[in-house]
Amino acid sequence: MNAPATTDLPVVVIGAGPAGLAAAAHLVERGIEPLVLEAGPAAGAAVREWSHVRLFSTWGEVTDPAAEKLLAPTGWIKPDAATYPSGGDWVEQYLQPLADALGDRVRYGAKVTGVSRTGRDRIVDADRDTQPFVLHLTTAEGGEERLFARAVIDASGTWTTPSPAGASGLPALGEKSAADRVTYRVPDFKDPAVRARYAGKRTAVIGSGASAFTALAYLADLAKAEDGSGTHALWILRRGISGSTFGGGNADQLPARGALGLAAKAAVDSGHADAVTGFRTEAIERDTDSRLVLVGEDGRRLDPVDEVIVLTGFRPDLAFLSEIRLGLDERLQAPLELAPLIDPNQHSCGTVYPHGHRELSHPEQGVYLVGMKSYGRAPTFLALTGYEQVRSIVAALAGDIDSADRVELTLPETGVCGGAGLFEQPEAAEETGGGCCAAPATLTIGAPASSGGC
Template structure:
């Protein structure tokens, strides 16, 4: 079989993976999408109640829309903001149905290699196709591919509570009382789990802010509900984001709402807290920080400290990733939270995403490694370029067809943990701590005061 007749394997039937399939098909190439879950957008459906920062007009890929058009599919209101559930049901599922048998569910990719060559062997490497090892309910199979587009994302690999990147002591043992995604408090069972309880929320990104807003609303309805908000950084600084300056208005509004939630008094902010241990006691879970501080017992813990890529099944192909972020090397300087508070990532494609292993591309959230805040439109531009490159249209692959909003990367760890490095850089929403904070700050939680004029919502 000629390599040119082999399919291009796309890993993951999420927004970027399905867009990749649409672009490949538009180029006359045969895509094969392998999805471990049982539905399109399996990961998106897990945060179904959360509303996107981007409007419908920004989360539908134009080539995918063209593919959907003959089915009578109607584009939702482009100026409205979908929830994860709406995105999956109204766009991703119909797109997967149009692609038909080109999308296989319950097919987990467990390895990718060059046929007959491990990563060490040079001889004859470029003449061999890629071999994709897939696990299904029927057993394991191997699929030969001319190229592999990894759009598997990072959702399945959340970062742990432990501040050193590994689970804190006792974290695994306490797993029944620790969640790693924003709780859906509209679900009666989930609501009952947290109502009237003391909850520790760890994290400083958009997921954490979303959780703070939800818990503050719960606290207003159910007395006794309280949140200890744990920040590894030494001060709140620009955690609430760009406010009115954010070119994604919904993202700026979230920061303002979170600031209001903190001011309402249902949330206690604890800065410079790097969790090293979780102790189970009769009174609840006691979290201990690197500096020896111990929080009062909490009933539940919600860990929203970001995600990381699973590279284990790519161990036999040659990758060149940034050693810090595990992101595509060319992107890392633009998205590194050690450097950027709110960085701007230029539109990019095959050139930045190509790996030393010919035909292997990491796209979507996985291309960012451990960096936060990926936009769907970034992924759509990525796969447009990658599909063109695989088809041999290098002029189109190099062309830029996207203008991104500014403030595309906000927050993170690294230097933000140093209060001296986290000066007041937020342009519209700022916060001042009652203490200097820092890794060796006072053992008691600190309060956060927000000026009402800085958090006015533009509803």
């Protein structure tokens, strides 16, 4: 079977999440036919898995203008721009209606397993740029298909590939065998079964971002609700504690984001959690009572815990793009031109510089990673960033380079100036914040765990 002419083909968008659906809306607005391939059974499949978590961005910051135009004829009414949706609200009131408005341009149960150039593996140069893209996918019924595309926008996100507990980037020894006691998502503590799992238990929370803050706050609430039950959290940090540990607090221009850090600090200050610093997990062992013991690279062993919540970030799944020529930063696995703008080793001061199709391009013309996936392993991605990314990319695909280059994006300040440092040394973090600007004061919070920690 010969591939059809490239100009007759759709732009394939991988993923029916916020960035993917926004990309499709912009393509429709430009008169370019999109085809959205979603592995899950409905729009926003990943968001549905954290539907219980409230966003720290308001409704006014999580809807895309082109998407709103597409939704308008359906009678859709935009929620109050000043209110904060949960993940479930976002799906039910925006993402699924948007997918419905796109109609049969969205296919569910279509998991992309490979992307290449038709008749060209990654080593072949001859006529490469004139060949359409070919995508292999599996269907919900287990069948296999082949599709062709004029361009590919990968908005598949990073949700399915969380980072492990091991500080080396590899699973800690014993982490896989402890899978029945380890979770990599913020648990839904409104679920009675979940509450029962953690109530009266000692839980280690590994991570230092917004998800870890959320988990600590939830565990503190559970401890207060189950007063006397013994519910307690052990917060495992690879760095020391400094003024930037809890985010920007009241200085964060996203108040709900700042409040998460303050809630985490309150959990420690109130004694519902112990902060264990400078601990890099090497192994997870079971004691004679089948409880879990975290072992650090330095040989420290923490007191046993019943559960472990690993919230150490996510990483992109690049396996199905192995035949595509990508230009990725060796550290972040983000596009080469974008990586310096978002690298926490270098900075996290204020906002991300506006970026679009040029920063997101690759040696393989016509393929783009967008949304969370474009950030590789970097944290703190905002929906607004993804919407501007796809607007610029679609304008470039439409040949409107002036519009594509006119990238304008003002993101809210974090209230934090300081990155992780080249290696997260506790001493460096405590003294300088590990970042690019003025050193924050070191905070002393809570009682340190008797056995040390991370």
